[in-house]
Amino acid sequence: MNKRLTGKTVLVTGATGFIGGRLVERLVSLEGARVRALVHTMGNAVRIARLPVELIRGDLLDLDSLRSAAQGCDVIFHCAYGSSGNDEERRQVNVDGTRNVLQAALEAGVRRVVHFSTVAVHDVDHSGVVDETAPYATQGDVYTLSKIEAEKVVFAYQRDNGLEVVVLRPPVVYGPYAPYWTVAQIECIKNGNFTLVEDGQGTCNPIYVDDVVAASTLAAVHPGADGEAFIIANNPTTWREVFGYYLQMVGKSQVPNWEMAEWQAVRRAQRIVGYRLGRQVARLGSPRVRQIARQAFLLGKVYKLISNSLPTRLKRQMLAPFERLYWQKREPQRIPSPAEMAFFTARTVYDGRKARECLGFQPRVSLDRGMRLTEEWLNYKGLL
């Protein structure tokens, strides 16, 4: 517990979200802070509204709303990020929104801004130990690239304006309300869309949400944290172990698996015959994939000929036998994207030593306990 936040006024952006919501709960019930919650959609605030929290309607892209929310605050925890809309809209929220938060903080005389980022900002070689000194990634999806851009804005505000900032980079955050690493995975397993990659032997760096929010409160007050970035990590394990908990919760023991060689064969088939037929090939499953990939070349030519030269209705009738030919009575197997293959086969370990040594952060929740609590929550929400 960190009593140095007791009585302080703090603003939490993204307060109705997964990490922000849990942080609000901690700040009120454990830290004794006076909490303002920036709320974009009021209906999402039901959970935090149970606490003595000031709900303030606002938008990261509306600087005036942030200015009034930041007035009189000691610390801002910036958890919000662009989770919806097209790429440009998400980038805008992540980058311009972060700039607005920092500007509002600067104008209001806020002492420190704790910015939630991600380990995805690091350029990694997928095999080694990565710490905060690893360079930024040079390519990635809009989330990764905009989070990098946002971090640069954060450090620029510290450098140019003297605003105290701390950047936190958690890896795979799971637990109650985790939209991606808990809820989406459970849904995926339940609807048969889940696949392991290389039998789940890649490295996963899971951390329970309570540990992340605990680290953020340390970052908010530690004198040596200004201008620093911290990886907030717990013990690494395999994806097999992490997903094994979810599979057990859902009651599934057998799930499809993609070996790299098979995946590469299907990708080759897709390049030759197109995405649609490639998907059908993939549905045949692993043992025959390579053989089918070779046959697919010829069939693909016929398929393409038909599909390019006939009216739609006739085309559907003529293609039906091909569809049936490639369909077996088994669950369709989703083909992971190249980025997913790289991610789930990586052996990257994120090193949380700096947060331990500088902030005194020590994760408290083991994977086993975290997953047990997560299962209780999933049951409570009726998601299992």
Added chain:
Amino acid sequence: MGAKVRLGIIGCGAVVESYHMPATTKIKEVEVVALVDKQLARAADLAASYNVPCFTQDYRELFGHVDAVLIALPHALHASVSTAFLERGIHVLCEKPMATTVREAVRMLEAARLTQAKLAIGMVRRFFDNARYIKRGLNAGLFGPVERFEAEDSVSFDGADIPEFYLRADEPGAGVLFDTGSHLLDMLLWWFEDVQQVNYWDDNCGGVEANCYLELEMKSGVRGTVELSRMRRLNNVIRILTQTSVIEVPTLKMQSLRLKDCQLDLVMDISIENPKANSFDNPLEVCFARQMQDFVNAILQDRSPTAPGEDVLRSIRLIETCQAVRQPLAKPEWECFPEEEAA
């Protein structure tokens, strides 16, 4: 009063736009003559859509120009605005909850009594086909003696841009007990009559409760439980357990029932046919139209509405009792922090 009731509508939010306004177009004895909303543009838009001649921001401008009003304002304003109209002899259909305290509700009733104005409360679920059938069945003893009931009702606001008053701790009547609870508790009191004993738990930690749990013992001796939530999906059903059967009444589907006969080990899903509902786009609209027709009939025929204020007062009294005997709901383990557990 002429052949038509001149109606003013105070508050032009979602429930008015989606249900009350369409309902008024189905009732020939009513004419909406004025709309009131703090956001004038909202009142103007709705007035343009329904050819309502007058719209304004100030409800007091309606005094002397309307026979009746529908009050659909934030919960905390229901009583004061209703009372202002009742005192002038203007009939009131007030959205639920009737009031946020018993004292306010009694003042409304007193004003209605003095001027002989009708006071109906928007307990629209009393107009659901399944609820009406259960009421008749219980009164007639169709199901035999009831042993207990179990009610659970949830509403999700996820992704919805709801008005702030639903979540403001300083706003009376903000939590799930007043919001969803006023419907459900009114239904139980309508069916099973008065409460003798109540135990109540909720998860309000200095804000507004999102989950609550009640244990009730009715004066008839029937016991029951009620669970309400804004945070998780419940079954949204009232289960009535008798010696030989279980009747399941969905709280949000108005035309179905499930009957389990425990002796014959049979489950019967009953679908209620109502030809009169066919002219409505949304099944809920028919209930709002029935409610408005009931209110208008009460005015024109000088009789009591289906959900009169003096009857609904009981649910406000029950809610107030809940607040008085409140105990904190036990936190689930996943809501406790590791440090709390260590302590």
